[in-house]
Amino acid sequence: TTGCTCILFGQLVFIDGTTTFLTLSFLVRSIEALGCAGCNTASFSIVAQEFPDSVGTVMATLETCFGIGLIIGPTIGGALYEVGGYVTPFATLGSCLVICSLCAAAVERTRHIIFG
Numbered sequence: 001t002t003g004c005t006c007i008l009f010g011q012l013v014f015i016d017g018t019t020t021f022l023t024l025s026f027l028v029r030s031i032e033a034l035g036c037a038g039c040n041t042a043s044f045s046i047v048a049q050e051f052p053d054s055v056g057t058v059m060a061t062l063e064t065c066f067g068i069g070l071i072i073g074p075t076i077g078g079a080l081y082e083v084g085g086y087v088t089p090f091a092t093l094g095s096c097l098v099i100c101s102l103c104a105a106a107v108e109r110t111r112h113i114i115f116g
Contacts, residue, residue, distance in 0.1 A: 001035030003097030010090025 009028050015021045043062070051058045080089040 002032050002039060003094045003101060005029075005032035005035065005094075006090050006097060007094030010087040010094070013086050 005028050009025070009032065012021060012024055012028065015024060044059070047058050047062060048055050077089040077093075080092055
């Protein structure tokens with residue numbers, strides 16, 4: 001959900017009309033927020049289940065990586081904007097998110113088959 005809505009948000013620049021643009025912007029971002037919230041909740045739950053003996057350490061590592069992403073992300077987004085314009089950062093990040101979610105689903109399916 002988050003990857004697809006990120007790509008969609010980048011396409012909103014092609015919408016004519018202020019009311020339509022604002023309505024779709026709020027709608028797309030709201031759907032993206034729901035997907036992101038679900039992903040974060042699932043991530044923390046999976047980490048707690050998979051690493052019961054070191055939950056604190058793993059959660060701290062997860063939060064550190066999140067913080068590093070918040071620091072590095074705007075720089076990469078700005079560089080992508082400079083290279084390809086408004087759509088490029090959203091298309092790139094959205095595509096990465098979709099690919100990562102497909103890989104995660106494949107790994108989970110394989111893990112379920114192997115370990116039951």
